[in-house]
Amino acid sequence: MAADQNLLGVPPSLSAKVVGSFAYLTVRDRLPTILTKVIDTIHRNKNKFFEEYGEEGIQAEKQTISLLSKMRNELQTDKPVLALTDCLQDTESWNQYLQRHQIEGDEESVSWFKSPWLYVECYMYRRIQEALWLNPPISDYDVFNEGKTQSFFESQQAVMALCTYLEGVKKNMEEISKNQLFEQFNKLLQVSLWGNKCDLSISAGQDNSQKTSPIDSLDSLQPLILVDDSNMVWSTLTSMQRPGQPEKITAGRVDIVLDNAGFELVTDLILADFLVSSGLVREVHFHGKSFPWFVSDVTAHDFQWTIRQTMAANHRWMSKSGVQWQMYVKEGVWSYHDHPFWTLPHEFCDMATDAPDLYATLKAADLVLFKGDLNYRKLTGDRDWDHTVSFDTALRGFGPAPLCSLRTLKANVQVGLQPGQGEKLTSQNPDWMTSGKYAVIQFGSPKDQI
């Protein structure tokens, strides 16, 4: 990665150095709040650690809290970003990334408020992991687990409504026309899109779950979709024809780069179930995070837990869905994958060079769906793009396969709008890019031939 000024035509990264910007407010207010909650959670669980590990558990709790308080202080006083001291699989990559930034400026200039927002925000979650990791008995403790679990249970009614809806769709699948299939696909794609409203990072951990049936709200939400490329997603899906069976619509592989656990994950599983049971898709690969990330992101544990809870629900169609999902996993129709790159601070245009194995994996997909705001920030490099720049330009060569971002807007980067669209939104609704009220279904086609 070269210095910003060397990247001809590429705008600078968003950063907290712009006083008053959303990045600035996030680093100044939201990140310390999240850290304080993490500290409280660890402290509240002191007895649990004692029961599990005795005195060693108590020591670990104290030590972890002390490391986290130190980090909060570094953040609030804009201290330099420090190298990681644990020896995990990704430590070297993080420290090399830091060095790259230090080479561009000097040691002091790589700091919480002066460096790219994307970098420091990711770095905070990695430092939380480091604090735990350095304290072995509680290394694997997920500080965000309580929030994720609660968000799942609080959206039970909505989950039941969705599972019931899916059952109805599946029952009629044999008889429906291609147009009707497209209609159902669109609905479930939008359910998965709006599921992204329910993350716990934008609300700094406050309850943000789905209480009503999402299907009923789709019509009223439609005007809030600023870019709707669902036709292109549909064409991609329906052109995955099997050689020798050109008349048959089917059956490729879709990869879903997951975002949040809780209600959003259920909406993704519902969509994936529809894709498979309709015969549109043969296989779905889910990609999640290898450690707790951005408060509510899905880990392997969350993925399995969600399927088990759905199976165990005391509701006919919900538990039936759970049983089906477990079966998909068992048969390999669905698979869960994680890769350290998803929890690095890199823009996705760096993936081909910095994580060639992951890039090659995604190349084998016929379509990749990227869920959520953070993935959008990484797709576009979290840069200060003009709103009318095309999505393909902002991807800067990233394109292992046809891809689509399903994202509610929670950070001030948005490309691919019509001339004047951004200005109009700003005049009507100054916080349109950060409120989570608006969304995009934005399609990109691969440019690279790596």
Ligand SMILES: O=P(O)(O)OC[C@H]1O[C@](O)(CO)[C@@H](O)[C@@H]1O
């Ligand atoms: O879960 P999502 O949709 O990626 O959102 C994560 C949130 O965290 C942020 O990165 C800011 O903290 C925003 O971009 C977004 O609000």
Ligand SMILES: [Mn+2]
């Ligand atoms: Mn998230």
